[in-house]
Structure formats: structure tokens, C-alpha cells
Amino acid sequence: MSVHHCGDFKQTYADDMKVMQTRFIQVCIGLFVILLYVFPYLGSNYHVSVMNKIGIAVIGAVGINIVTGFTGQISLGQGAFLGVGAFACSYFMREWNIPFWFAMPMAGLTTAAIGMVFGSPSLRLKGLYLAIATLAAQFILEYLFLHVDKVTGGSNGVMFPSPEIGSFAFDDDRSMYYLILTVAIIGVLFAVNLFRSKDGRAFVAVRDHYLSAEIMGIHLFRYRLLSFAISSFYVGVAGSLWGAYTQYITPEHFTIHESIHYLAMIIIGGLGSVLGAIFGAIFMTLLPFVLTGVTANLADYFPQAGYFIQSLREGIFGLIVILFLIFEPDGIAHRWRLIKAYWKLYPFSY
DSSP states (O other): OOOOOSSOOOOSHHHHHOSSOSHHHHHHHHHHHHHHHHHHHHSOHHHHHHHHHHHHHHHHHHHHIIIIIITOOOOOOHHHHHHHHHHHHHHHHHHSOOOHHHHHHHHHHHHHHHHHHHHGGGGTOOTHHHHHHHHHHHHHHHHHHHHOHHHHOGGGOEEOOOOEETTEEOOSHHHHHHHHHHHHHHHHHHHHHHTTSHHHHHHHHHHHOHHHHHHTTOOHHHHHHHHHHHHHHHHHHHHHHHHHHHSEEOGGGSSHHHHHHHHHHHHHHOTTOHHHHHHHHHHHHHHHHHHHHHHHHHHHHOGGGHHHHHHTHHHHHHHHHHHHHHHOTTHHHHHHHHHHHHHHHTTOOO
16 A cells, blocks of 8 residues: 555554655655755756755764764764864875775774763763763864874864775765765665664663663663764764865864754754754754845845844844744654644544
8 A cells, every 4th residue: 555544554563663654655755865866967056065064964963863862862072073083084095095985984983982982971971961071072172183283284174185986086066965965865774774773772762761771671881882882973974074075174163063053953853863863954054044145135125234134143043043942842853743644634633
């Protein structure tokens, strides 16, 4: 059947575990993926560059959602972990002559190892205490970025070699689009399947009630550390792609502002949801572009107030985020589920 009827008609465990429950959903997602791959031929270079930033943000947001949304461990060091991935990948390519295709996963593993080091206090700490510990990681790594010149180039930063396949170099927006999109799809698929596995369910159990999880035999420290490792791997890969896209990285790109930005993505998109991480990454990446366009147009109509309107842009950005948290605290993913339930149950209310 290609129609998902009202109610729960699944009769086997395999049916219940399907990622795409109906043929209609399979066709829609297939068409959406095809549309994504032909997008560079439909949009301008500007639109492709925006999509590249969204793709990188999706990978990073899915990563932080694993440790914060699914496992309940607050992390404020994602900006620094992005930097670890970017600088490590650049170092492997420049100094060891390793191709990008091997350097990127190696940078992810390096970031995962460092993430586990800073995630080790998670056995004893939780909530705000763990948040402060990861915040310390942010400042420690920022200090290292500035002073380990051989790897990071210090305050001057380093050039990032372009990924290559034979004589073809991924050195423009359109070629990088396909690389980022492919990695983002693989990352999303892995995350979706992770939470259908034993380890993924253990993450959720640790988040929901750690004492009950421990009574059931779940090793708290192991799974908390594992969530930090997987999350940091994602962020390290996102940092590598960011470096490959910009081709020049400095410590200024990986500050606490970036950590808060990623945390806002998963809060607005929806904690504990892969789809929420995607929605949040899209929202937070597009919002500055939309506000810039709106304020620029208002400045054209009201030239006397142009400077004042432009200066309000950051304030409007913060206000939108606050209003969103007040009126939709469960994130965009929750609203999406309500919309789907409405169409599934229409015309009945229940």
C-alpha cells in the first residue's frame, strides 16, 4: 500500500523500524534528492554558496544534536571542535601529503579523540557543570589555535589545499556543492540509522533517566563518551569541509559565537531529532541573509533611517530567536509533525 492510513497498522517489528514507511514517502524523498543534485544548474552562484553553508551547518548540527539532543549532554565547545577538524585536515594535507579523502576522516577521528578527552568529565558532571567544562574546552582550544603555529599558523591562519580527484580540483562553489551535499546525505543517513540501533536507544535512555538506564545495565560513562566521540567526529568533518570551501582558515572562524550558533540551531530546529537539526541549520543559516535583504530594502524606502535600520539587524535576529523559543519551544520539527498529523487525521480531530 502506498497510503499510510490513520492509526497504527504495523504488524511486524521490521515494519515498525522502516525509515520510510510508505512508497509515497520514498518517492518524495527520492525526488527531493534528485532536485538537490540538479540545483546548481537551476540556481545562481550566490544560491549555490548559500546551499554550501547550509550543507556544512547540517553536518555540524546533526553532530551536536547527537550529544545534546539525544544524550542530554550540554556541549558549548562545538566551535572549537570545528577548528580542530579544519586545522587537522589542513595539516594532514600540507605536511603529510595525504589526499583530502583520507585527511577528512582522519581529521574527524582526531576531533573525536579530543572530544572524548573533554567529554570524560561527563561521568561526574551533568547539566550546567558539564556545560562549563565544555566551555573551558572552547577557550583552551582557542588558546592552542593561536599558539601552536606549526599546525594552525597562529593568528595569521593557514591556506587550505583544495580537494582533488586526479587533475580535477574542487575549487569553486558548484564542485564543492556536490562534495558537501554527498557528505551531508551520508551523515544524515548514518544518524537516522544510529538511533534505530542498540547504541542509539542507549543514548536516549541515558538522556531520559540515567538512573533507570544504569539499572537496565547501560554503561553510563561508555555511552556518554561514545556520544561525545560521534558528535565530535561529525563536527570535525564539518570543519574539514568548511576549510576546503573557504580555502583559508584562521582561529577567528572558531570562536564561542560559533558554538552558540550551533546550539541555537538544534534548539530552534528541535532537540533529539535529526530532522530538527536539518531544519535548525537551514533556519539559522538563512535568517541573516533574509534580515540583510529586508533591512537593505527598508533602507532604500527610508534613506534617513537607513543606518538605524541596518544597526537593528542583529537585534532583530536575537528577537526572532527569543520569540521562537517562547512560542515554539519544541522546535520546528514539532510543528512539522503537527502539520503531518493534521493532514493524516483530516477531517477528524483525533
